[in-house]
Amino acid sequence: MKRHHLKVAAFGISAALLAIAAPTIGGLSTGQAWAHGTFAAGDPGDPKKPTSRTIEIVAREGDGRMSYTPEKIEVTRGEQIRFVIRNEGELAHEFLLDSFEGNAKHKIQMEKNPTMEHDEPNGTRLETKKAGEILWVFDKVGTFEFACLIPGHYEAGMRGVVTVVDAKAAKKK
Numbered sequence: 001m002k003r004h005h006l007k008v009a010a011f012g013i014s015a016a017l018l019a020i021a022a023p024t025i026g027g028l029s030t031g032q033a034w035a036h037g038t039f040a041a042g043d044p045g046d047p048k049k050p051t052s053r054t055i056e057i058v059a060r061e062g063d064g065r066m067s068y069t070p071e072k073i074e075v076t077r078g079e080q081i082r083f084v085i086r087n088e089g090e091l092a093h094e095f096l097l098d099s100f101e102g103n104a105k106h107k108i109q110m111e112k113n114p115t116m117e118h119d120e121p122n123g124t125r126l127e128t129k130k131a132g133e134i135l136w137v138f139d140k141v142g143t144f145e146f147a148c149l150i151p152g153h154y155e156a157g158m159r160g161v162v163t164v165v166d167a168k169a170a171k172k173k
């Protein structure tokens, strides 16, 4: 738990640089969406705990659009997922996991500041032909979004959906 708080605090500093209106706790600002040390789509994973699956996601351009493959993922609540994101495109791409609302707000920030870098637990930016990893625990039922918020990319199709279902609902299928 301690590590998570440190990570969140580190993010708080970058959030403050982005001038996101935020409450101040102990001299450090915490981003609005991440108040109380929480993320909309779940929580950063713990490498010491078992990972239920590795999901590989490929980001690329082609056929007049930009996309992720796969574009739809279903997970069971409580799963810790290792996402391996490979950028097979010619441009830099991102993978940001958040609520639809969180990504929409972040997208506006990116439009104002296109060179904004990301190194948050819920996202990464990958240069061409690079790969990266995100370890994530989906502890909330709901529908979340992964998106590339580099201006123009989301509109070109670079977005996907994660549906988190309750274990009981998953068994019924």
Ligand SMILES: [Cu+2]
Binding pocket: 066, 092, 093, 094, 148, 149, 150, 153, 158
């Ligand atoms: Cu992109």
